[in-house]
Amino acid sequence: MRLDIPVDPDAPEARRWLEDELAKPEYTAAQPTWFDRLMQQVGDWFAQLFSGAGAVPAELVWLVVVAVVVALVVVGLLVFGVPRLRRRRTSAAPLFDDGDVRDLATLRRAAEAAAARGDWALAIEERFRALVRGLVDRELVRVHPGTTAHGFARTASTRFPDATDGLDAAAAAFDGVRYLGRSGDAAAYDAVTALERTIEAARPVAIAADLAESVG
Known part of the structure; x- marks a missing residue:
């Protein structure tokens, strides 16, 4: 063809x-x-x-x-589009297993008020919660409802290795007054208070991740 x-x-x-x-x-x-x-x-x-x-x-x-x-x-x-910037969370993460979402200033006032009336058990508990809240607000640790005091202390120790012993002692004091029925005392409260203030002013150790892993 x-x-x-x-x-x-x-x-x-x-x-x-x-x-x-x-x-x-x-x-x-x-x-x-x-x-x-x-x-x-x-x-x-x-x-x-x-x-x-x-x-x-x-x-x-x-x-x-x-x-x-x-x-x-x-x-x-x-x-x-606008670059996604890292921002602090706008809502507070609940602490431990009771959904405590109070801010740092409120927790500190509660601790000081309890100490002023000699309620050392509550004062220690509130001051330890202030310690946790401070690090959560700085995005150095994450907590969830299943987080334990000692789990928090282990994770916080990776950012503040010089405070490892103090963190362990503070976690033990918290567990003692919250779960074991101990009354606590002024010395234990003063130790947790001093630790909270020291860590607030300290510079954390840099780690690979921007935030510490969730603790349990």
């Missing part, structure tokens, strides 16, 4: 062939995006600006440059 292949197309036929060829995916994907064209125009504009900058005051040139940079940043934010 003989096929008639047009080897010398007329102008309309040649144009149709060209449009069909350029419509193929490989040509479409290679075309510059609107952002590419914008950047090219900005680059050409800068080249023209600085090529004739001898007659333009330097202050005006830099003012224009800053304005263009700001405009590009705004365009970038509109196109790609």
Whole structure:
């Protein structure tokens, strides 16, 4: 069978062939995006600006440059969105198994009030909770309803290794007054208080993760 292949197309036929060829995916994907064209125009504009900058005051040139940079940043934010910044949690994580969500200042006032009336058991418990809340607020440890005092102490020790013994003792004091019915005393309360203040002012040891793992 003989096929008639047009080897010398007329102008309309040649144009149709060209449009069909350029419509193929490989040509479409290679075309510059609107952002590419914008950047090219900005680059050409800068080249023209600085090529004739001898007659333009330097202050005006830099003012224009800053304005263009700001405009590009705004365009970038509109196109790609605002970067996700690390923010502190807006709601307090509950402490231990009773859903305590009081803030640090409230816990400290409760501890001081209990100590003032000689209720050492409650004073120790509240001061230990303040210790935990302070580290949670600083995002150095995470707690959940199943977190134990000693579990917290182990995790906190990775950030404050010099306070390991004090953390263990404070956890034991907390467990003693909360679960074992001990009355506590001023010395134990003063020790937990001093530890809480020391850790508040101390710089934590850097670890691989941004936050310590959840403790149990």
